[in-house]
Structure formats: C-alpha cells, structure tokens
Amino acid sequence: MTIYNFSAGPAVLPKAVLEIAQSEMLDYKNSGMSVMELSHRSSLFEEIIQAAESLLRELMAIPDNYKVLFLQGGASLQFSMVPLNLAQGKKALYVSTGSWSKKAISAAKALDNVEVEVIASSEDKNFTYIPELPETVDQNAAYVHITTNNTIEGTAFAKIPNFGKVPVVADMSSNILANDYKVEDFGVIYAGAQKNIGPAGLTVVIIREDLLNQEAVFAPMLDYALQAKNDSLYNTPPTYAIYIAKLVFEWVKAQGGVAGITEKDQQKAQLLYDTIEKSKLFTSPVRKDSRSITNIPFVTGDDALDKAFNQAALAEGFENLKGHRSVGGMRASLYNAFPTEGVEALVAFMAKFEKENGGN
Numbered sequence: 572m573t574i575y576n577f578s579a580g581p582a583v584l585p586k587a588v589l590e591i592a593q594s595e596m597l598d599y600k601n602s603g604m605s606v607m608e609l610s611h612r613s614s615l616f617e618e619i620i621q622a623a624e625s626l627l628r629e630l631m632a633i634p635d636n637y638k639v640l641f642l643q644g645g646a647s648l649q650f651s652m653v654p655l656n657l658a659q660g661k662k663a664l665y666v667s668t669g670s671w672s673k674k675a676i677s678a679a680k681a682l683d684n685v686e687v688e689v690i691a692s693s694e695d696k697n698f699t700y701i702p703e704l705p706e707t708v709d710q711n712a713a714y715v716h717i718t719t720n721n722t723i724e725g726t727a728f729a730k731i732p733n734f735g736k737v738p739v740v741a742d743m744s745s746n747i748l749a750n751d752y753k754v755e756d757f758g759v760i761y762a763g764a765q766k767n768i769g770p771a772g773l774t775v776v777i778i779r780e781d782l783l784n785q786e787a788v789f790a791p792m793l794d795y796a797l798q799a800k801n802d803s804l805y806n807t808p809p810t811y812a813i814y815i816a817k818l819v820f821e822w823v824k825a826q827g828g829v830a831g832i833t834e835k836d837q838q839k840a841q842l843l844y845d846t847i848e849k850s851k852l853f854t855s856p857v858r859k860d861s862r863s864i865t866n867i868p869f870v871t872g873d874d875a876l877d878k879a880f881n882q883a884a885l886a887e888g889f890e891n892l893k894g895h896r897s898v899g900g901m902r903a904s905l906y907n908a909f910p911t912e913g914v915e916a917l918v919a920f921m922a923k924f925e926k927e928n929g930g931n
C-alpha cells in the first residue's frame with residue numbers, strides 16, 4: 572500500500588533526498604565516516620554548512636545585509652529570542668492569528684522589560700481568517716510580529732504589511748520556501764525546519780544586520796549577534812539536520828526554485844479546495860481570502876462522520892489527516908515534498924466517501 576503522509580510536522584521529505592542520505596549514510600564522500608560522525612570544525616562539514624547557506628540565499632534571494640543563522644530550540648525558542656534581542660525596554664507589537672501566535676505573545680509577555688501589544692486578532696472567530704491590520708503603528712515599536720502561515724488553523728497572509736521603519740518579524744515555519752515572499756519585506760524571518768526544510772532540531776533565522784542586538788543578552792546561546800559573529804558555530808550545531816537541509820535546498824532548486832515549487836503547491840491546494848467547494852459533505856472552516864495553500868483543514872460538520880472518515884482514510888494509507896484537536900475534522904498538510912499523486916488519491920477517496928455517506 573502506498574502511504575501518503577499528510578503530517579503537519581515533522582513532515583514528509585522528498586524521497587530523492589532520503590535516497591541520497593541513504594547512499595551517503597555510512598561513507599560520506601570517501602571519508603569513511605557518516606556526516607553524523609564528522610567534526611563540526613572539519614572542512615567536510617564546513618562545505619556542507621556553507622553550501623546550505625548559499626543555496627538558501629539563492630532560493631530566497633536573501634540580500635547581503637541579512638545574516639542566515641542555523642540554530643536550535645525550534646521556532647518556539649524564537650518566541651523568546653526575538654523579544655529578548657530586539658525589544659528590551661521597548662514595545663513589541665503582535666498580530667494574533669492562531670495558536671502559534673498566541674504562544675509567541677505569551678513568551679514575549681513573560682519577559683520583564685518588554686511591553687507587548689496585540690494590534691489585531693482573529694480570535695473572535697476561532698482564527699478562521701486573517702484580520703485587517705491598522706495602517707500605521709507606533710513608530711517607536713521594536714517590531715510587528717506576524718505568523719505568515721497558521722499551521723493549525725489553515726490561514727495565511729496573502730500580502731505582507733508595511734509599517735514604515737518598524738520591521739516585520741515573521742514566524743514562517745510552515746510556509747518558508749512555499750511562497751514568493753520578499754525577504755526585504757521583513758526584518759527577521761524564522762522557521763523550525765521540520766515542515767519545509769528538513770528534520771526537527773534545526774531552526775533557520777534570517778535577520779537584517781542592523782537589527783542584531785548591540786548589547787549582549789544574558790545567555791550566549793540566545794544572543795543573535797554572538798551566533799552571527801560565530802557563523803552559527805558558537806557551539807555544535809545540529810550537523811546532520813543541516814546536511815539534510817542542504818539536500819532539500821538542492822532539491823528545491825532542481826524543482827525550479829521557489830517559483831517552480833510554489834506553482835506546484837498552488838495546483839495541489841487548488842485540487843483539494845475545488846473538491847471541498849463542490850462537495851455537499853465537506854466544507855472549509857476558513858474564510859476564502861485567508862486560505863493557506865500548505866495546511867488545509869476541512870470538516871463534515873458532524874464529529875462522528877469526521878471520525879469515520881479519518882478511520883477509513885487511515886486504512887487506505889492516508890496518514891496524519893486528523894485535524895488538530897483545537898479545530899477537529901481533517902487537515903491535509905501539503906508541504907513542498909508532498910506529491911501531487913497523494914492529493915489526487917485523497918480527492919478520489921473523498922468523492923467515494925461522500926457517495927457512500929449520503930452527500931450524493
């Protein structure tokens with residue numbers, strides 16, 4: 572049976588990448604060692620981390636005045652690192668669009684000398700849309716934080732706001748490399764790797780140099796400027812995850828780069844949204860103008876029927892389709908590495924289920 576993995580994260584990786592990793596597992600480039608066994612100071616690993624950075628710079632057209640950092644601690648540690656480094660003694664503005672933004676907001680609130688203000692929220696309707704943002708914000712604020720793609724709720728920012736000299740900081744964990752966002756529109760971008768980049772354990776941070784902290788923060792590992800000065804090698808980085816990320820970046824490049832992959836992602840999403848639109852059984856809980864192309868929740872409106880669908884889907888090899896517990900129903904995460912055939916198989920299965928369950 573073919574398995575299609577709809578997991579929201581850790582998520583499906585390109586098979587071609589796993590095959591290369593398999594072939595190089597025991598002996599990396601005639602070193603007689605696995606990548607996992609290489610010193611992070613060795614020239615072989617240096618080549619890997621440098622290639623990973625330059626590929627990411629090429630794929631996202633990252634300008635020279637931005638640093639790329641390969642860190643640990645997940646996107647969740649960035650919830651604290653961002654305010655710690657950027658907002659000491661200042662105001663930090665947040666847009667609340669889902670469970671992850673709420674966590675980012677509470678992490679910032681936990682810091683003593685950061686003043687947190689939520690400037691827009693869609694919590695009134697269970698985060699089923701991207702809220703209208705104010706046209707202007709306090710120009711002395713440290714940043715405006717947004718979550719470009721809301722993994723759990725299935726919404727995404729179609730357009731990145733501009734607040735003059737106040738930089739936009741983005742949690743891009745679930746749609747980095749799946750959207751042609753312009754890096755120049757952001758002061759900081761961060762993403763946990765386990766959705767579109769590689770294995771869990773690696774976090775990518777892209778930060779405009781003038782936003783690097785001037786003063787050291789209390790813990791060296793949490794200090795952007797120190798990490799940047801050491802080219803992400805202040806301590807042992809997650810070497811194997813960086814190696815897999817490099818292979819994924821090569822794979823994205825071979826798919827036509829971000830433009831090529833985004834086009835494919837849009838087609839995959841369109842196929843599923845068209846099916847939901849035509850269906851008399853399934854509906855999308857998300858407002859049309861706010862829909863994500865990477866995480867697509869859908870429901871029947873009947874918990875028992877959702878459960879029956881999820882059970883039947885599992886038996887057919889559709890893994891991890893169950894919706895997040897806060898939303899219920901189903902959620903298909905169609906990240907870059909998710910194959911089109913998997914979406915075609917899913918929509919065929921949905922049509923069959925609908926026929927058998929009175930949707931006609």
Ligand SMILES: *Cc1c(COP(=O)(O)O)cnc(C)c1O
Binds near residue numbers: 722742
């Ligand atoms: C998955 C996810 C996170 C959490 O990432 P961790 O790496 O587990 O900390 C944060 N934000 C968004 C948008 C996510 O999708």
